[in-house]
Amino acid sequence: MISLYRDLLSLWRNSSCCEKNSDNRCIKNVIIEFDKELLKNKKELYDFSEYYNSVKNVWGTTKCQNAENLCKYINYVIKLYKKIRQRRHLKYNEKYINEMIILEKALVNGNDANFIKEKCPLVDINAVLNMKIKTLQMSENGEGNIILRENLESRNARKKFNDNVLNGLTEYGKYKKFNIENVEETMKNKCFKDIKKLDIKYNWAKELCGKLATYLVKLHSIDGLEGNNNDRCAYLNYWIFDQIMNITGSDDKNVIDGFVLNELNKVVYQLNNTCFYYFDGNFHEWDEEKYLHDFFKNFNEILDKTQTFNNNSQTYCDYIHHINNIYEKYLDRCCIYFYEDEPLNKCEKYFNCDQAYNPYNIYTKLYCKGDEKPEIFFKKVEQPKPIDYNVKTITKLSAGGSCNKFLCDPYYIFVLGTFMVMGTLLMLLVFNKV
Structure with a gap:
């Protein structure tokens, strides 16, 4: 599998699909994944989306003799889709994002949903219709609460390092590009449309979400935020992390309802779905990722x-x-x-x-x-x-111990041995006569 990935990387880097950055590296690379189940699921979702239109074209004709099996197949794919969507951990869902989007477009566009309902009444097509809106959904009830608090020591250390090490550095200064004072109401209105579910203690979230919506729309044109799309998205992602951490603080009562993070995720998906970054996890994970990101960017x-x-x-x-x-x-x-x-x-x-x-x-x-x-x-x-x-070492050792043609060919060994024996006998004969 490793050898296959190397070959794929080589093909990708030399193809027109590889859009390169200033370092001559592909902005988007081949995704490396060794989980066989995940690879299998991705392929099944993709294959269904790829061939769905062809299947649909012959489904209603007399040529289609396997309607029952087709319904079973669609039911299997939708159950797989639903199973993946219901996983609570968003980083797991992120690995399927491309296949999810393709499948949703295949099934939801036009009259496809009604077509499937008509042909396969037992198939739960609503699973796709409902979950598409709740992109990478976390639970919207109390079970989705995520504790977001840090101890005072960690908080003080983060402030000390930001103020005395990173502050003033060029790359770190890019975070300041997101510090706008006023957010248009139209942007705020893109967030938390179901405002009844938003607890009063999360009033800050609507303002922050409005800023997020603003930057997502203008991300490609923000002055001083050079780099490729992935870099810009990463800076915005970690800026939001930092804002949430600073707002919630170290109070033991500070938790974030899954509904709040789900709304932020929906805004990212709907306004700029090229930013495949999600708000989940906890302070500890956010902190570590941001520490590493800022360290390498400012190294x-x-x-x-x-x-x-x-x-x-x-x-x-x-x-x-x-x-x-x-x-x-x-x-x-x-x-x-x-x-x-x-x-x-x-x-x-x-x-x-x-x-x-x-x-x-x-x-x-x-x-x-x-x-x-x-x-x-x-x-x-x-x-x-x-x-x-280990593979390379064994290969090199094997190559180092290999013979050349003359020394290892049985014919040459036989001839050489024969001449040596004959030469020895000839020498003995000469000495005996002497």
């Missing part, structure tokens, strides 16, 4: 600033220690390394697999306590062993 500038430090650089030392702990946790999760080829990054939104961006490379430039024995005070996170290391 070179942080590295340059280490040259101007005096002995009072402990804040930067604390920051790099903190980043290193998160980096160690996510390296295996996000990066697949190969013996020869470039690594595959499964977390392109917030992680960089290039070892040039290892936090240790900044740590070595800092003056930190215990610097005389850095291996004790700072653990260098090593690159994981390539996933194809």
